[in-house]
């Protein structure tokens with residue numbers, strides 16, 4: 001299956017931007033949740049001439065299938081994956097009445113296990129690549145390709161204008177594997193307590209297929225990485 005010209009041009013534009021960062025000696029890292037939709041960016045990062053660390057937010061609540069998919073891709077694409085974990089032990093991630101935060105306060109749980117562990121990487125790098133796409137949610141639709149982030153970092157969203165169809169075409173072209181849970185109806189795979197198969201959540205409303213199944217039954221659609229850590233008001 002050959003790639004459409006439009007996809008080839010998008011890939012070339014990403015490589016050109018990465019080379020431009022290199023020319024300025026900027027320190028670049030990528031973050032990835034290792035889903036099927038992460039594949040093009042991971043593949044592009046793996047084929048860039050300079051090594052780029054890929055940070056995986058290892059919340060401790062991931063499906064075993066996600067961890068094995070991460071390891072499988074790291075080996076196949078020769079990725080340097082860095083697992084970022086919370087400094088707060090799970091025994092302390094509880095409310096005063098003893099309930100685990102993922103059941104009682106998902107915002108705080110996401111903060112401790114996703115937002116806070118990313119801090120050291122934001123502080124020590126100049127550019128943060130993430131694979132958000134405009135067609136995934138209203139929040140993401142309002143993003144720009146580059147926006148300022150915390151600690152002076154530049155957030156770069158190279159996949160913003162990619163569609164689900166582009167992702168699929170790229171995956172098929174390079175014969176990349178799908179996340180093992182996709183065949184069981186999980187279109188967006190996050191932590192186990194907060195993810196359900198998409199079809200089971202259709203009645204909840206609001207979510208797009210690419211984010212459907214996350215925080216089902218709540219108004220929450222983002223973990224904070226793309227809201228708390230984005231300065232969208234001064235987007236360029």
Ligand code: SF4
Nearest residue numbers: 102106109110191194
């Ligand atoms: S997605 Fe759920 S389990 Fe994972 S960090 Fe957020 S609230 Fe906690």
